[in-house]
Amino acid sequence: MRHTWLIPATAALVAPVAEFAYAIEYLSVDAAQRAAFPDATSFEPVLVAADVKAAIAQEAGRFQVEPRVWRVRAGERALGWFIVDEVVGKVELITYGLALDPDGTVRSLDVLAYRESHGDAIRLAAWRAQFTGKKPGDPVRIDSDIRNISGATLSCRHVTEAVHRLLLLYAKALAHG
Amino acid sequence: MAEGVIRRRRAQLWLGTIVEIAAEAQQAAVVDTAIAAAFAAVARIHRALSNHDPASELSRVNRRAAARETMISRDLRAVLACALAVAERSGGAFDPTQGARLAALGFLPPQPMADRAACWRDIRLSARGVTFARPLALDLCGIAKGYAVDRAVLALRAHAVMTGVVNAGGDLRVFGERDETVYVRIDGAQGGVQPLVRIREGAVATSAYASQRRYVDGRWASPLIEPRNGLPVMSTRTVSVIAPTCMLADALTKVVALRGRAAAPALAAFGASAAVLSPAGERWRFTQAA
Numbered sequence: 307m308r309h310t311w312l313i314p315a316t317a318a319l320v321a322p323v324a325e326f327a328y329a330i331e332y333l334s335v336d337a338a339q340r341a342a343f344p345d346a347t348s349f350e351p352v353l354v355a356a357d358v359k360a361a362i363a364q365e366a367g368r369f370q371v372e373p374r375v376w377r378v379r380a381g382e383r384a385l386g387w388f389i390v391d392e393v394v395g396k397v398e399l400i401t402y403g404l405a406l407d408p409d410g411t412v413r414s415l416d417v418l419a420y421r422e423s424h425g426d427a428i429r430l431a432a433w434r435a436q437f438t439g440k441k442p443g444d445p446v447r448i449d450s451d452i453r454n455i456s457g458a459t460l461s462c463r464h465v466t467e468a469v470h471r472l473l474l475l476y477a478k479a480l481a482h483g
Numbered sequence: 484m485a486e487g488v489i490r491r492r493r494a495q496l497w498l499g500t501i502v503e504i505a506a507e508a509q510q511a512a513v514v515d516t517a518i519a520a521a522f523a524a525v526a527r528i529h530r531a532l533s534n535h536d537p538a539s540e541l542s543r544v545n546r547r548a549a550a551r552e553t554m555i556s557r558d559l560r561a562v563l564a565c566a567l568a569v570a571e572r573s574g575g576a577f578d579p580t581q582g583a584r585l586a587a588l589g590f591l592p593p594q595p596m597a598d599r600a601a602c603w604r605d606i607r608l609s610a611r612g613v614t615f616a617r618p619l620a621l622d623l624c625g626i627a628k629g630y631a632v633d634r635a636v637l638a639l640r641a642h643a644v645m646t647g648v649v650n651a652g653g654d655l656r657v658f659g660e661r662d663e664t665v666y667v668r669i670d671g672a673q674g675g676v677q678p679l680v681r682i683r684e685g686a687v688a689t690s691a692y693a694s695q696r697r698y699v700d701g702r703w704a705s706p707l708i709e710p711r712n713g714l715p716v717m718s719t720r721t722v723s724v725i726a727p728t729c730m731l732a733d734a735l736t737k738v739v740a741l742r743g744r745a746a747a748p749a750l751a752a753f754g755a756s757a758a759v760l761s762p763a764g765e766r767w768r769f770t771q772a773a
Contacts, residue, residue, distance in 0.1 A: 307754070308683045311679070311680050455665070455668050
């Protein structure tokens with residue numbers, strides 16, 4: 307192990323970079339689909355009916371974005387389902403891909419993109435706007451140099467709830483399809 | 484980056500956090516297979532060492548080991564051996580038997596059988612398995628993530644990956660012939676990120692407890708227990724430890740959070756050192772513990 311501390315010497319006062327946004331794309335939807343189902347020959351988009359979404363919202367809360375669903379096949383054989391969904395946490399926005407076997411068992415869950423913003427409320431709103439398609443306000447600084455962050459763990463509770471919603475979607479709309 | 488090098492980053496959710504793996508190799512197939520193997524190792528450890536899953540190996544050991552010697556996996560043995568070594572060197576500041584107290588505060592599922600007076604000396608690790616001198620609830624939250632990172636790095640290397648970083652929610656390890664800059668995330672009103680360390684072939688773990696607090700019985704509690712009196716500690720400090728392995732770095736953050744500068748001998752014993760950030764007005768005060 308070789309190391310050099312970058313924080314100033316003993317008892318110095320430091321001000322962290324308070325307003326920064328961290329954004330990373332891990333996998334494209336295509337790449338995530340191929341990673342989850344290497345043998346697949348087709349990914350066929352499936353529309354989710356409005357009444358199904360309403361029923362899920364009643365039971366498990368509303369979807370934050372429209373989930374995108376694909377039926378996955380290898381020739382005529384059903385391999386399962388692939389769903390792309392997003393969750394918004396306190397300072398983070400996570401796009402993830404959930405792969406399900408035909409019987410609804412979770413096959414894999416990959417984070418496709420992750421964005422995090424620290425700073426004041428206006429910057430946070432501007433940062434979110436750029437991902438939700440609304441008109442962005444202040445420009446947001448994206449620090450592409452900041453790759454390795456050690457620090458307080460972000461909660462995955464939001465993702466767990468979102469996955470629960472997708473499993474409900476499977477049960478109501480996909481299981482008998 | 485050298486020409487002809489394939490670089491991949493992938494992230495999945497394990498151990499209650501985002502686990503990110505960045506890896507480089509000469510061929511795409513090598514990197515992809517290696518990353519899949521690394522995530523498989525993380526998933527295996529997640530399933531074995533979860534306190535929230537009654538079917539996990541950890542839950543089974545917690546139910547049985549007070550009654551009789553219980554066989555354990557190589558993963559659990561490795562984690563327990565390291566936990567006991569850090570417990571001994573830190574005079575019990577790191578103690579993996581605080582599960583009953585954490586459960587009483589709502590940080591873990593109820594552990595009705597466990598004795599709150601248990602301590603690390605009640606764990607007997609033998610060649611065959613583990614025995615508890617009294618009913619207790621092992622809690623490996625403070626070390627399992629670091630171990631998972633180490634195993635992921637091992638899996639990547641076994642698959643001929645030369646350079647990479649594995650980061651499990653802030654506990655990370657860097658390997659290969661390159662320095663990496665690691666930033667520390669600081670919570671709160673004056674929060675943000677701060678460049679922390681440049682490191683090669685080593686691990687960094689950070690613990691901050693203010694953001695994990697819960698309101699219990701009329702006061703705030705954090706998931707950091709002072710084993711001497713069994714009470715939760717409310718700390719606003721952010722503690723980062725660098726060590727040769729992520730499991731050591733992870734465990735030692737708890738020792739520094741509880742003991743401050745008095746943790747120096749324990750850090751030195753494991754070839755580790757620490758940086759502590761504490762809020763001082765509008766800024767942060769930094770001290771190096773060793």
